Amino acid sequence: MLNGSICFQQRVTQILYKDVKNAAELRRKAMEGNINGALVNPTMLVGPFQVLVAANKAVHLQTTGKMKTKTLNAEIIFNLSPTNNISEAFKRFGISDGDHSILVVVVHKSDEVQFVSDISAMVDGQQLPVDDVSSLSDFNKIKKLFKITPQEEKCGPLLDAVVCRMAIKDVL
Amino acid sequence: MAGQTTLSRFVGKADLVKQGAEGRVYRAQFLGKPTIVKERFRKRYRHPVLDEKLTHRRTVQEVRSILRCRRAGISAPVVYFVDYTSHCIFMEEIAGSSTVRDHIVSTQQANSCKELELQQLAERIGRILAKMHDEDVIHGDLTTSNMLLRCSSQDTESDLVLIDFGLSYISSLPEDKGVDLYVLEKAFLSSHPNTNVLFEKLLQSYTKSSKKSPAVIKKLDEVRLRGRKRSMVG
Amino acid sequence: MQSILCFFFPATMTVVIGFEGSANKIGVGIIRDGEVLSNPRRTYITPPGQGFMPSDTARHHRAVILTVLKEALEEAGLKPADIDCVAYTKGPGMGAPLVTVAIVARTVAQLWGKPLLGVNHCIGHIEMGRLITKASNPTVLYVSGGNTQVIAYSERRYRIFGETIDIAVGNCLDRFARVIKISNDPSPGYNIEQMAKTGTQYVELPYTVKGMDVSFSGILSYIEEAANKMLSSGQCTAADLCFSLQETVFAMLVEITERAMAHCSSQEVLIVGGVGCNLRLQEMMGVMCEERGAKLFATDDRFCIDNGAMIAQAGWEMFQSGQVTELEDSWITQRYRTDEVEVTWRD
16 A cells, blocks of 8 residues: 655545456445545556556546546546546556556545445455556557557656656646 | 646645746656646636647647657657546656756766767757658757656666647758757757757757668758848848 | 055046947047046937938038047046047947048047047947946846846956847837838937837737847837827727837847846946936836845936046056057957956956
8 A cells, every 4th residue: 555645735545456347346336426535457557656647637637627527536547547538547557357467546635544445345355565556567559558658768767667657647 | 827737636636846938847656656746727918719739739740649649669758647627637757767958967967078979969969850851740849958868777778758739830841950950059059058069969960870860950951041041020 | 545645646537538320329528537527428410210321420520529538528628638538439320420530539639749549439438437336346237229138247357148139129229110111310219118108008019038148139029010000090099009018028129138137146236337327227127126236327418328437447558557559459350248358457
């Protein structure tokens, strides 16, 4: 579990699971609005910072009334994607029924903690430290999707290249 | 201060680094990272319609050009977040860096044996600008203050990072690239008196590095001449 | 103690007469140690839609220069014998008018037996501005019909940090005035300024800033092309166009001035040159200065617009620092950059 602050005094908690057996059920619950969090495919993540960037932007756009999707959780998933195509974003960064690893992202007020045990009760899987997310990353797929050039990798880490595209995609 | 209230939504504490012509620059922690926030606040001297148009355009152009440069392998700060409502760009703080301007000034003061090192730096700048222009990025405000040297731990050569893309735009015209170099030439020679040789090195390496350089250098010569030939009546 | 003694018992005062006629104004001014004793001037005014041509302008200057000279001496209450030095505009400017004025200056210098001094016109504006406003080391915005420069002093030169890469801002305004037939009396810029006050609608125009440089040719060709169409279709009024043009070009000027100030860490701005007496430009510059905690210095039309006293003042500074121009060197030049002059009178 990892807890970080974002804008408007909100906090983001990330919980990572592997060997998940009930992905289909979780996905259905999330679509029905019965899970208070975004379910993210961790193989498309380079690190937890990427999620903070997406969540911060989602909360900002929600406050200014400029979200591209209907809910904050959907907006987080949308923001992780390098393109402005919503269904593509869900396909790549949301979870699929057969997935075995899931990152749950929850935006909350700093004093809220109840949801952690609620989510743990729902997920049938093994919790991992969030910093281990890169052990699950599919780097080749990420580089391909984000169109990272070999020259760009010389400028700095992959995470930088990914985050930069996420931050700028709305004006590309 | 209006800027501070906007920023306080995103960061706990922001220290004003400088108030440039483009806006205020703050240093802060953002999502746990050392971050530079560039805030283009409203310029009250400008007509509100013009102000909004310019401010928005420049914010967009800045982040677009940064990405375009990075894709081409030219170092520029990573953009973390852009707030188009308050016109703030949150970007990577280039840690342990100094401006090329300060570097040239201090090297010149130190001793003359480092002349070769400065020439190599000038050549590196020439190569990087040639690469940038080959990507059709026109920086728009090239000065030695808008280039940073980042000391890297492993190799001896420090990384050159381009910043301040607020006046940048995309163009393939040799005229635009020539004016870009002209702006740099003037800024370079006025900030560093008696560095004509150094700037010449920069242009030579620019010329060698880009196939498109002959047309650009020709335009640069034309623009220089325009300045000298202007009659300046009145 | 010595300096106090000097204050009470000054050495004899130095009187310099200055001749200016590089464009369509002809002026003769007399300065005595920082005091303007007289500064008469005439302007060659052309009909609406027309600019001033060099030979016509020179003819105008020839016709009035002796009258203006006589006025200058009478107003100052001085005789030729009281003058210590004769300063004239060496350049830059229009060839024929410059020659006309230089000939008169050379002639009186020889008649009166006084030393000559050829002065850079731009430096004249800067030194006059410094004298009148008491600005000590300002970033200078020099804006006129022929010049647009952002200047700062460093190491014995007035260095040009920013300038137009094509036409001057005053030239852009003058040529716009010709397009929509605004009167040249007293000056096109003044009439644009008055008309702009009743403009309400902001029309978007090209805005071109490149680092510390600006470009006005794009704006001019855009407005030349579009102005009469917009007016005849009733899309906007002439006043709206004046207003929008001023708002756009002045914003560009304030922006490059601010950039130069940030670059040089300067906290003073001095506006000089004919366009510098525009109150809207001064107002906008003032707002920028306030935002930066800087100070604005500007003068009115007596000293902003080309005049003889400014040449006398720069000449006074040069003369005091030991300079004179020998007769055989007393030529003129149409091109004379501000940064060519070694500033011998400042630290």
